Amino acid sequence: xxxxxxxxxxxxxxxxxxxxxxxxQDAQQEANKIIKNAEKMAxxxxxxxxxEQALRLRGKLIGKALLEVKEQIIKAKQEIFNTIEKKLExxxxxxVEGKNNKYDYYKALIFFxxxxxxxxxxxxxxxxANERDANxxxxxxxxxxQKLERELNRPLTVTVSDNYIKNxxxxxxxxxxxxxxxxxxxxxxxxxxxxxxxVRINKLLFSEINKMMKGLL
Amino acid sequence: xxxxxxxxKKIREELRKxxxxxxxxIKKAKKAARKILSRERINNLVQERMKSKLExxxxxxxxxxxxxxxxxxxxxxxxxxxxxxxxxxxLAEVFKYE
Numbered sequence: 070x071x072x073x074x075x076x077x078x079x080x081x082x083x084x085x086x087x088x089x090x091x092x093x094q095d096a097q098q099e100a101n102k103i104i105k106n107a108e109k110m111a112x113x114x115x116x117x118x119x120x121e122q123a124l125r126l127r128g129k130l131i132g133k134a135l136l137e138v139k140e141q142i143i144k145a146k147q148e149i150f151n152t153i154e155k156k157l158e159x160x161x162x163x164x165v166e167g168k169n170n171k172y173d174y175y176k177a178l179i180f181f182x183x184x185x186x187x188x189x190x191x192x193x194x195x196x197x198a199n200e201r202d203a204n205x206x207x208x209x210x211x212x213x214x215q216k217l218e219r220e221l222n223r224p225l226t227v228t229v230s231d232n233y234i235k236n237x238x239x240x241x242x243x244x245x246x247x248x249x250x251x252x253x254x255x256x257x258x259x260x261x262x263x264x265x266x267x268v269r270i271n272k273l274l275f276s277e278i279n280k281m282m283k284g285l286l
Numbered sequence: 287x288x289x290x291x292x293x294x295k296k297i298r299e300e301l302r303k304x305x306x307x308x309x310x311x312i313k314k315a316k317k318a319a320r321k322i323l324s325r326e327r328i329n330n331l332v333q334e335r336m337k338s339k340l341e342x343x344x345x346x347x348x349x350x351x352x353x354x355x356x357x358x359x360x361x362x363x364x365x366x367x368x369x370x371x372x373x374x375x376x377l378a379e380v381f382k383y384e
């Protein structure tokens with residue numbers, strides 16, 4: 070072969086080699102791009118599923134924990150309310166039994182009757198009480214009647230029922246027909262006042278706790 | 287010239303092979319991509335990473351419980367005299383006569 074031909078062939082081979090490596094290089098680049106893209110898409114998919122699942126799981130577990138804690142706190146607070154109620158009931162009994170000199174139970178009883186009679190606004194009234202209080206009222210009926218009439222400025226028929234109620238103290242007052250009834254027992258007053266005090270108790274005893282609970286819940 | 291023609295034929299053949307090789311590379315890459323995007327692999331990755339997420343959530347749950355216990359301790363430590371004071375106040379209300 071002539072020297073000129075060798076040069077031509079070498080040139081052709083060189084061009085071929087360049088083309089060949091370009092084809093393979095492009096293919097490799099394209100392959101890398103495909104893999105990289107797949108990894109990116111997989112990462113997006115994984116993160117999407119992970120976020121959704123984690124969020125669901127978080128909501129479920131945190132929600133459950135919060136509910137449990139909230140129930141325990143409510144229970145602990147209720148126990149305090151129960152303690153207050155029990156102590157109050159004991160103190161009321163002490164007043165009724167005359168063991169607490171700060172209060173005059175008889176005066177209170179007369180006031181409860183007065184309050185009830187005013188609320189019922191009838192001329193013929195029947196007072197119901199427990200046996201001990203009923204006997205006390207019967208014994209003082211005429212003076213009670215006078216006091217009521219003086220206060221209301223009209224004549225009244227007042228009867229203390231022989232049907233005793235079972236309670237700590239206080240009265241139930243009704244008209245003769247039984248169409249109007251006013252419950253003024255100590256239990257009733259206690260429950261009503263306790264309910265009224267719930268907000269105050271909550272504020273006085275649990276204000277710090279409520280602040281902490283707000284941060285928690 | 288016959289020599290050049292023969293060489294050209296040889297080169298064409300080799301180029302065809304290179305193109306086939308290139309196609310093979312792409313094919314393999316696509317196969318690998320399918321594997322990367324397979325449901326099984328994605329689920330495995332999710333499971334794997336979920337462990338640390340779960341640990342994180344469990345830490346938060348524990349924190350809530352600790353704070354809850356702290357609040358309950360505070361409730362149980364409410365001074366007796368505060369309760370008695372309130373009882374006295376309510377008692378006065380029960381026996382209030384004007």
